[in-house]
Amino acid sequence: MSGPRAGVPLIEAEDVAMHFRVGSALSALVGGRPALVRAVDGVSLTLMRGESVGLLGESGCGKTTMGRLLLRLLRPSAGRIRFDGEDIAALSGAGLRRFRARAQMIFQNPFEALNPRFTIAAALAEPLENAGIPRAEWAGRIERAMELVRLPDPGQFLARRPHQLSGGQLQRVVMARALLLDPDFVVADEPVSMLDVSVRAGVLNVFREVRARLGLTAIYISHDLALVRYVCERTVVMYLGRVVEDGPTEAMIEDPLHPYTRALVAAVPTPDPDQSHAPLPIGRGAPDARNPPSGCRFRDRCPLAHDRCAAEAPRPTRIGARTVYCHLHG
Amino acid sequence: MPEAMDASPGAAAGGLAGRLWRGLRLPLGDPLAVFGLMIYVLFILTAVFADQLATHDPTEILYTPDYDLAADRRPGEDGYILGTTSxxxxxWSQLVYGSRSALLIGLTAAVMVALIGTLVGLVAGYFGGWVDAVLMRLADIAFGIPFLPFVIVLSAFLEPSIWNVVLAMALVLWRDTGRVIRSQVLSLRTRAYVEAARVCGSSDLKIVFRHIAPNILPLSFLYGSIAIGWAILTEASISFLGFGDPDTISWGTMLQDAYASQALSTRAFHWFVPPGLCIILVVVAGFLVSRGYEEILFPKLKE
Structure with missing residues (x-):
């Protein structure tokens, strides 16, 4: 978006890694080295103010972990994440509370993102209470947020509990809750994947609209290229904990540079029988984040892999507005 | 809108008193739970009005007007409602006063077990790490202690008193509650709404007490009600084995008295069936009530 402060980075992630140890301490003791899952392994990502970026990849590629790292729901094993210039790992107390008010999340499953024992009003009051908003302003703020997400007649929902609402209504409440504190940054983790197809468009439209109206910086996590295309100008494709391609969504779909992106683009069904990209046959072997291949992570499924792919990890190559991590372009 | 606003966030922010009151909301929707509550009410009233209900001093040895021992009377004989002991x-008077010690032991033990176990489970499950490791090793040690012998040893060291049972239960029986609640918390803390609470700025303490604790409350009540039964049963066992306080009338001492006097062989069912029945009723009532709590706290179960 072209706000007065557009072009200023809001989020800068530098070489961020998140490694999870699997198995107990005891099995690590017996088996020697504990198994590490490298969910995110050296990702750098910069988000400009007002930018909306799609984080695309198949399950297990680390996109959700990356989203949680950016919100400090996880602490990275390595690397640094700066939010508005501040290292979020160093935040505590009042600084952390301020950050929590500015960075919000829209959850994948609205049926679980709200405490079933809380009324909608209580769920919406929680962030306001935490942020120290005076009680007198609560009703007004809630009403505004409900309006933003197009929940007409909010009064009828407030006294209800989550199980009395439909999925689409719930996801709007979850969005309203994220918007209550006027955040700068929102991570949306597959916000429509648990919803009925018939209500997806409505929720997506609300997301797009709200993002544009408030000039939010947003990350939209999805495995569905078509959805990302609909809501994000820029897309970052991840594979097995690393970024493979990063650039404007449309350009990427027109001319995918990385073999994996090509496979993703080709996998989107199109109504056009003469589709421009021949499908790229990639191996089906499910990637194992515990034992990733050497060099390029994608090489064991890549039909175009050559010797160099096994030997060294591809370095980022800038091609126009895009960055690709592949030896074919290096 | 304003009314709805006032009602719920108010309750959410209403502090400890409000939360306790909501926790104590009685399960009046479930007929079985109401039955359980009625049993409780009956026993509590009996305990409170024991002085009025009892026809005699429960420890007094009674004589006929001719100065014969009024022993082994059948129910109703000579005006003794449930007869007399050997x-x-x-x-009858012993049964009435027995409800006092039973409720005293049962309720205090239940509160101790549920409280300690719940706190241990919450802290261990939510914070994990070394806190969890230390608390769970303590639980392992508690699991290694044979309960009844432990109470007996404790009674031997301390003065014989009904409080030994409560103390022993507080020291040992939190282990089951703690373990079960910890495992529940482990699964609850990964729920999306817990993460959602963190994203919107709630502190750990707030998350534990507002989002996690209410969900394990039925478990606490369940283990509390099991503890009521256990405490009464343990006290009965201890008294039955002769380690109880001889000056306190309890259903356990009644059973012990009946056993020692070979009431079964004299077919004095009126002597040992009533206290046995009372123990069973109180224990069952606990289960019925906790079942009702479960349905209140998980509204989805009903719909």
Missing amino acids: LGRDI
């Missing part, structure tokens, strides 16, 4: 004590 030593000439009034069984």
Whole structure:
């Protein structure tokens, strides 16, 4: 978006890694080295103010972990994440509370993102209470947020509990809750994947609209290229904990540079029988984040892999507005 | 809108008193739970009005007007409602006063077990790490202690008193509650709404007490009600084995008295069936009530 402060980075992630140890301490003791899952392994990502970026990849590629790292729901094993210039790992107390008010999340499953024992009003009051908003302003703020997400007649929902609402209504409440504190940054983790197809468009439209109206910086996590295309100008494709391609969504779909992106683009069904990209046959072997291949992570499924792919990890190559991590372009 | 606003966030922010009151909301929707509550009410009233209900001093040895021992009377005989023991004590009065010690032991033990176990489970499950490791090793040690012998040893060291049972239960029986609640918390803390609470700025303490604790409350009540039964049963066992306080009338001492006097062989069912029945009723009532709590706290179960 072209706000007065557009072009200023809001989020800068530098070489961020998140490694999870699997198995107990005891099995690590017996088996020697504990198994590490490298969910995110050296990702750098910069988000400009007002930018909306799609984080695309198949399950297990680390996109959700990356989203949680950016919100400090996880602490990275390595690397640094700066939010508005501040290292979020160093935040505590009042600084952390301020950050929590500015960075919000829209959850994948609205049926679980709200405490079933809380009324909608209580769920919406929680962030306001935490942020120290005076009680007198609560009703007004809630009403505004409900309006933003197009929940007409909010009064009828407030006294209800989550199980009395439909999925689409719930996801709007979850969005309203994220918007209550006027955040700068929102991570949306597959916000429509648990919803009925018939209500997806409505929720997506609300997301797009709200993002544009408030000039939010947003990350939209999805495995569905078509959805990302609909809501994000820029897309970052991840594979097995690393970024493979990063650039404007449309350009990427027109001319995918990385073999994996090509496979993703080709996998989107199109109504056009003469589709421009021949499908790229990639191996089906499910990637194992515990034992990733050497060099390029994608090489064991890549039909175009050559010797160099096994030997060294591809370095980022800038091609126009895009960055690709592949030896074919290096 | 304003009314709805006032009602719920108010309750959410209403502090400890409000939360406790909501926790104590009685399960009046479930007929079985109401039955359980009625049993509780009956026993509590009995305990409170024991002085009025009892016809005699429960420890007094009774004599006929001719100065014969009024022993082994059948129910109704000579105006003794449930008859008398072999030593000439009034069984009805003992039963009535027995409810006092039973409720005292049962409720205090239940509160101790549920409280300690719940706190241990919450802290261990939510914070994990070394806190969890230390608390769970303590639980392992508690699991290694055979309960009844432990109470007996404790009674031997301390003065014989009904409080030994409560103390022993507080020291040992939190282990089951703690373990079960910890495992529940482990699964609850990964729920999306817990993460959602963190994203919107709630502190750990707030998350534990507002989002996690209410969900394990039925478990606490369940283990509390099991503890009521256990405490009464343990006290009965201890008294039955002769380690109880001889000056306190309890259903356990009644059973012990009946056993020692070979009431079964004299077919004095009126002597040992009523206290046995009372123990069963109180224990069952606990289960029925906790079942009702479960349905209140998980509204989805009903719909």
